[in-house]
Amino acid sequence: MIALAAYQRMTGPTYPKSGSVVVGNEKIKYTLPRSWTNTSDARIEIETSNKNLKGILVYRRHPSFDDWTSKPMEYASEKLVAVIPRQPAAGKIMYKIVLQDEKGKEYNLTDEPVIIRFKGDVPPFVLIPHIFFMFFSMVFGVRTFIEAVFVRKNVFKLALWTLILLFIGGGIFGPLVQHYAFGVFWSGWPFGHDLTDNKTLISLIFWIIALIQLKKNPANYKWAIISSIVMVVVYLIPHSVLGSEIDYRKVG
Numbered sequence: 001m002i003a004l005a006a007y008q009r010m011t012g013p014t015y016p017k018s019g020s021v022v023v024g025n026e027k028i029k030y031t032l033p034r035s036w037t038n039t040s041d042a043r044i045e046i047e048t049s050n051k052n053l054k055g056i057l058v059y060r061r062h063p064s065f066d067d068w069t070s071k072p073m074e075y076a077s078e079k080l081v082a083v084i085p086r087q088p089a090a091g092k093i094m095y096k097i098v099l100q101d102e103k104g105k106e107y108n109l110t111d112e113p114v115i116i117r118f119k120g121d122v123p124p125f126v127l128i129p130h131i132f133f134m135f136f137s138m139v140f141g142v143r144t145f146i147e148a149v150f151v152r153k154n155v156f157k158l159a160l161w162t163l164i165l166l167f168i169g170g171g172i173f174g175p176l177v178q179h180y181a182f183g184v185f186w187s188g189w190p191f192g193h194d195l196t197d198n199k200t201l202i203s204l205i206f207w208i209i210a211l212i213q214l215k216k217n218p219a220n221y222k223w224a225i226i227s228s229i230v231m232v233v234v235y236l237i238p239h240s241v242l243g244s245e246i247d248y249r250k251v252g
Helices: 002-010 124-151 155-182 195-216 222-236
Strands: 017-023 026-032 035-037 042-047 054-062 069-072 074-076 079-084 092-100 106-108 114-119
Touching: 017 106, 026 042, 026 092, 042 092, 054 079, 079 092, 124 155, 124 222, 155 195, 155 222, 195 222
Parallel strands: 035 114
Antiparallel strands: 017 026, 042 079, 054 069, 054 092, 074 079, 092 106, 092 114
């Protein structure tokens, strides 16, 4: 379960972009943020012992019709440092880092620009319960699958607990997290295309159907099995894909 949760986070569009590039005789490692709390500007740091190495931050709002803005990075404490101006919640900036050696040769850190999304600060009393209930809904969902396939005794009870945990984590605390982070309670169907919200909705629908079918016929295990499989498939979809964003082409 922990591995599945970690996979979902690490493959998502808000997980930091890491890699390395060789400049001269130095291998420069980097970790570029793709999510930032909008209480401050986003700080970009590239560690290097080469004082003569120059760095350039190139960025623009995304999606937008803006021109690219370039500004030099400052060298301090063996780091090249630059900041990306903070944006409103759900605002995105597309950026890239270009390094330049003493001879003027340029090195792009990434093949494609990195997109960073700004979000509001989510208080722990909302975020921690959300993570807790979502994690254990997955645990109970898998446990229901095992029960439905091999044991076939407490399927309804386990399915009920799965639905309760999922509803609390995704149906109550999920919208609260969304509200604190991006200013809306729900941006999935029918109001938007937020895949995280839609994944929760799909899982809830399948578990409700499973409970109804089990209530009608306690031996009808197939819907519990189907709902468990759907839940796992949903969790395999990277977190925050098609998430909330400001379209600067429309708002200016």
